[in-house]
Amino acid sequence: MVAMDNLQMTSEKAQFSLSAYLQEHQSLVEAALNQAISVVYPEKIYEAMRYSLLAGGKRLRPILCLATCQMAGGTLEMAMPTACALEMIHTMSLIHDDLPAMDNDDYRRGKLTNHKVYGEDIAILAGDGLLAYAFEFVAVNTSNVPAERVLQVVAKLGRAVGAAGLVGGQVVDLESEGKADVSLETLNFIHNHKTAALLEASVVCGGVLAGMTGEDLQRLSCFSQNIGLAFQIIDDILDITSTQEQLGKTAGKDLQAQKVTYPSLWGIEESKSQAQQLIAAAIAQLKPFGDKAIPLKELAHYITSRTH
């Protein structure tokens, strides 16, 4: 019987195709994002918002949210507005981070950055517009979910992007620039806030929308914080090992800026090993969810095996 069960599980696992899953969910997210913002007067701001929002990208945050909601017994429909909001927030943070007063980047996802196309003023406003719209979008469009849960999502999103999340991480990142003596503790703070906080919100909001509570949410939080940090370690490694063409953004920027990164503290091999350990710890948290967690597990593996 045990052998049969194992066989069945293996066969179910074999049936799961990550690339098909990614493709399907990516195109659902693309369609929803495309529908979310129409171009009306004053056209320039809506075009600027759409330019960055629809510039491609892996849509990892929306997909994590959708996958978690489905794992927890919810539907795609319940999570889609939050999935879109996560991408709006992520896009806003990229637009503002790329500004001359911040990281001063000219390219993002292989395209000119927002301020290079629309000017700094419009880029700042496009970010503000996307951030504000993210909350409006969740509040207005989430259906078949009790209002209390939607409010929890609003709170979680706000916290993930504000000074206790993304913004706080970016501040410490800016303060650490050009310093050679950044500690591991500070580096962890930066990435736990700049990267992991929004990934955590993506996963946990998916669970909240489907009605998860207590220990289950704790497990999701732990899972996503671990993959968030692993994601950043891989990002640091790719900055060294990839070409600009592969990354779609300026490569080798960290080295050039003499930025302390995980590979600069640990070396590339140890960084890879640490990322693998984080992924393993993350996946262990999903055990109680059984086979329903296969998509989330595969997404976690995908994060460590990506080359750009």
Added chain:
Amino acid sequence: MVAMDNLQMTSEKAQFSLSAYLQEHQSLVEAALNQAISVVYPEKIYEAMRYSLLAGGKRLRPILCLATCQMAGGTLEMAMPTACALEMIHTMSLIHDDLPAMDNDDYRRGKLTNHKVYGEDIAILAGDGLLAYAFEFVAVNTSNVPAERVLQVVAKLGRAVGAAGLVGGQVVDLESEGKADVSLETLNFIHNHKTAALLEASVVCGGVLAGMTGEDLQRLSCFSQNIGLAFQIIDDILDITSTQEQLGKTAGKDLQAQKVTYPSLWGIEESKSQAQQLIAAAIAQLKPFGDKAIPLKELAHYITSRTH
């Protein structure tokens, strides 16, 4: 009997002291704002957020929200988190508008602007942090209000600050800069979005939190859009007639920038008369609410009589 009623009403009206009302509500709002943000690591971002949030100002938006909630039968406690969020959003819009890439202002409320003190990068992030926190704050701290109403407030706030509100108004304002042929229609668009939208949200959210619906909310919306436009006309007039000391910000900036304003289209006297007509139309909307609307009415008069 009618004479008695009138006498009683007059006597009740005489008992209402706007200056006492403003002082009392201002200090409640100041205390709540001061409590809302603690300074923790990384201190700089919280200090920057507090610097602008606690830089004084009339707290007109929070007070409109509190006054409306009370008029509609709600409590101060129900509306205070939203009142604080309105001031966070307003402050964020000032910080971003003052940036070199936008209006490039060095002074605001008699103090150096945020980016002059903390740098452009931190000023952008402080604005982002305040905007995100506004939504978190409402979602987490609003008590004794059904979640559905709080979600309506989140949606209303998001719309008021995004591309359909403040951000859209600022875009058209930037586009109109240096143009001598800006139409009245465009000027109205700018101020209906840049100023009136958030004032409208302040009033309407106060009503929503207290449970108002339908025609009553429509009246509040009409009231606040009218006072929003009147507010802006007065602001334009004050830019011409006040000194920098009185304004606490650079005076005569519109003239210097050759900006089209209501006084430049209508002259100062006609502008004053238009503002008075808008206030009268606004106050007419409050008639069904009777004496309970006295604070809102007096606030509307205060807006047109202010000198800075």
